[in-house]
Amino acid sequence: xxxxxxxxxxxxxxxxxxxxxxxxxxxxxxxxxxxxxxxxxxxxxxxxxxxxxxxxxxxxxxxxxxxxxxxxxxxxxxxxxxxxxxxxxxxxxxxxxxxxxxxxxxxxxxxxxxxxxxxxxxxxxxxxxxxxxxxxxxxxxxxxxxxxxxxxxxxxxxxxxxxxxxxxxxxxxxxxxxxxxxxxxxxxxxxxxxxxxxxxxxxxxxxxxxxxxxxxxxxxxxxxxxxxxxxxxxxxxxxxxxxxxxxxxxxxxxxxxxxxxxxxxxxxxxxxxxxxxxxxxxxxxxxxxxxxxxxxxxxxxxxxxxxxxxxxxxxxxxxxxxxxx
Numbered sequence: 001x002x003x004x005x006x007x008x009x010x011x012x013x014x015x016x017x018x019x020x021x022x023x024x025x026x027x028x029x030x031x032x033x034x035x036x037x038x039x040x041x042x043x044x045x046x047x048x049x050x051x052x053x054x055x056x057x058x059x060x061x062x063x064x065x066x067x068x069x070x071x072x073x074x075x076x077x078x079x080x081x082x083x084x085x086x087x088x089x090x091x092x093x094x095x096x097x098x099x100x101x102x103x104x105x106x107x108x109x110x111x112x113x114x115x116x117x118x119x120x121x122x123x124x125x126x127x128x129x130x131x132x133x134x135x136x137x138x139x140x141x142x143x144x145x146x147x148x149x150x151x152x153x154x155x156x157x158x159x160x161x162x163x164x165x166x167x168x169x170x171x172x173x174x175x176x177x178x179x180x181x182x183x184x185x186x187x188x189x190x191x192x193x194x195x196x197x198x199x200x201x202x203x204x205x206x207x208x209x210x211x212x213x214x215x216x217x218x219x220x221x222x223x224x225x226x227x228x229x230x231x232x233x234x235x236x237x238x239x240x241x242x243x244x245x246x247x248x249x250x251x252x253x254x255x256x257x258x259x260x261x262x263x264x265x266x267x268x269x270x271x272x273x274x275x276x277x278x279x280x281x282x283x284x285x286x287x288x289x290x291x292x293x294x295x296x297x298x299x300x301x302x303x304x305x306x307x308x309x310x311x312x313x314x315x316x317x318x319x320x321x322x323x324x325x
Contacts, residue, residue: 003046005038005114006125013132021046024053024109034108034139036125041115054079054111056104064102067115071201073208080105080216082143082205085198086118086150087157096157096191098198101150103143105216110139112146124149140217144224147206151231154199158238161195164188165246172253175260185250192243199239202232270319277311 007024009017011033019027019035027035039046044065051061057076063069069083082103090097099116112121128135128145135141165188171181206229210222217225281304 003039003042005040005120006122007035007037009033009035010135013134013136015129021049021053028053028108031108034110036139036142037109037111038121038125039111039113040118042113050111054104054106054109056111057081060104064104064113067100067102069100069102071198071205073205078106078216082147084147084150084202084205086116086153087195087198088117088119088153089157089160090117096160096194098194101146103146105139105143107216108139110142119149119153121146121149137218137221140221141224144221144228147225147228148231151199151202151228151235154195154235157195158235158242161188161192161242162238165242165249168246169249172249172256175256181253185246185253189243189246189250192239192246196236196239196243199232199235203229203236206232270315273319274312274315277315278308281308 004021007019007021008015009019009027016033021037024035024037027033037050039050042050042065047061047065050056051058055077056079060074060076060079060081063081063083071085072083074081080103082105084101084103086099086101087096088099089095097117099114099118101118102113102115104111104113114121124145125142128142164184168181168184168188206225209217209225210229285304
């Protein structure tokens with residue numbers, strides 16, 4: 001499969017031609033056009049060719065090729081370099097799979113590079129091409145469209161995490177929690193932490209895009225990044241709320257386990273007290289004394305046995321009434 005997913009030239013919001021990477025330089029010299037190219041896990045040769053055509057900084061190219069970067073925004077001359085982490089729910093049972101998308105944005109080009117498990121942006125490109133009045137705003141609007149798609153993918157992810165939390169709550173409060181429940185709580189806490197690390201820097205990135213002094217981000221497109229900023233804030237708050245609830249569930253689970261252990265301990269203590277009475281009586285009458293007054297009494301055995309049983313029944317009734325049994 002080719003690493004070049006799409007490479008096209010646009011003018012006044014309309015797609016005018018598909019171009020080869022080797023011909024990008026000709027398009028870039030025309031100020032009324034811009035190039036939108038999408039790559040998927042490109043090799044070193046392709047990245048070197050893109051670096052040559054777009055005049056990219058070698059440090060940014062190295063980061064984009066190696067991936068495994070933290071979300072960030074940096075300026076290299078007249079080019080913006082942005083890194084975002086993507087997330088989607090995949091597999092059965094459902095698990096969160098993370099990927100990365102790197103952006104190079106210039107005055108008349110946008111280059112997107114996908115790594116890992118990342119959905120294609122073909123649908124995003126099609127939506128942009130269907131609204132030429134918006135796409136004519138240039139590469140910054142294409143940047144907004146892709147970023148908005150990435151952020152929107154987090155909503156089903158956070159929803160899935162919320163559903164898992166509800167199932168854990170039901171398991172804990174129903175008294176059916178087990179070692180597996182603890183494992184699930186840990187896994188959910190880990191997923192939430194990864195989502196938090198992916199979405200939190202996006203708030204700062206959008207904030208900088210809204211207030212950038214660079215001419216690359218036009219004044220007319222900054223409100224669009226404010227929309228992404230609002231979505232990122234919402235997702236971040238949802239993640240924080242879910243994390244707090246999960247911490248509460250974990251504490252409740254430990255409390256219920258402690259209460260259960262206390263209940264078992266009370267039952268053991270109650271039965272020990274009950275069994276202590278016949279043990280004490282048997283111990284007294286088992287001693288080798290020659291003169292025990294009750295030994296010569298005709299009713300001594302049934303009376304002692306009756307008192308022993310009565311004492312045990314009384315203790316059982318008392319503990320039962322006290323909620324120990």
